[in-house]
């Protein structure tokens with residue numbers, strides 16, 4: 594199966610590259626805002642042959658951009674990569690298209706200081722076939738960039754997106770098309786109970802734990818937010834502290850993502866069939882106490898990852914009816930009883946004594962096997 598995979602890496606630009614990137618981001622923002630404004634003006638003031646407001650697309654806007662570059666006032670636009678600016682106009686076309694088809698809100702003007710991003714069509718001659726020596730990809734006007742490889746990308750990158758976060762970090766991502774080989778078959782079927790104490794407990798007794806370190810970072814976050822609130826808004830100290838807060842936010846998000854990726858990859862690698870319960874996550878989110886924990890662990894994200902990874906690797910995810918009483922049922926004799934959230938152990942009159950989540954995971958597996 595051919596899949597598109599995006600790889601994102603942090604990179605460390607040199608001072609010269611930072612300066613050039615500031616030019617690229619600035620010009621990109623100008624071109625986006627200028628083109629958006631122009632499109633709105635033309636739409637409001639010019640009527641096409643059908644009596645509707647006229648739309649100019651990137652072809653017309655690109656001609657206008659070439660004209661601007663030739664003028665004295667806007668000649669500085671030539672300092673940015675031409676292809677990248679054209680790409681911004683194509684992106685604006687897409688944003689309009691998404692708006693007309695009801696998939697997105699109307700495109701917004703970009704403000705300075707928010708996260709910025711630009712895209713390059715890659716010249717295949719500027720991509721080396723080897724990742725060694727830190728030299729892999731050359732970007733226009735920037736040269737080789739020093740990428741912090743966390744893994745090696747597969748496939749041929751066709752586009753590169755360079756972005757800068759509000760906290761001042763630089764990232765590059767490549768969109769690659771690759772042929773995905775399925776993971777080896779293991780003939781194993783597993784039931785997965787998704788919960789709070791452990792993100793998952795499986796029917797074979799594996800307990801994932803939960804990313805507790807986010808709690809530690811959360812204390813750090815509260816501390817730094819308190820410091821921020823004490824500073825005068827707009828002052829230098831405030832600006833600095835705002836960066837610190839943004840970095841802690843990033844740390845928390847990264848920890849959580851990393852935890853979930855490792856977990857979902859493990860589950861699809863080790864099993865052929867993964868049985869899940871269709872959690873009424875909305876219902877869980879309406880319970881205040883639980884909602885914080887659920888949002889924290891990212892049960893939505895777990896479900897999303899396990900489904901797409903199963904598809905990638907030729908595995909199967911089976912979701913059972915959410916009203917199935919997985920927690921209340923004894924996995925040995927099938928009798929049903931009420932169990933409080935605080936009860937960690939399931940005890941049955943038949944003699945079964947089992948961790949409640951493990952009992953639920955076994956029930957989920959049996960339900961799928963019975964239905965098959």
Ligand SMILES: [Zn+2]
Pocket residue numbers: 923924925926927928941942943944945
């Ligand atoms: Zn029983």
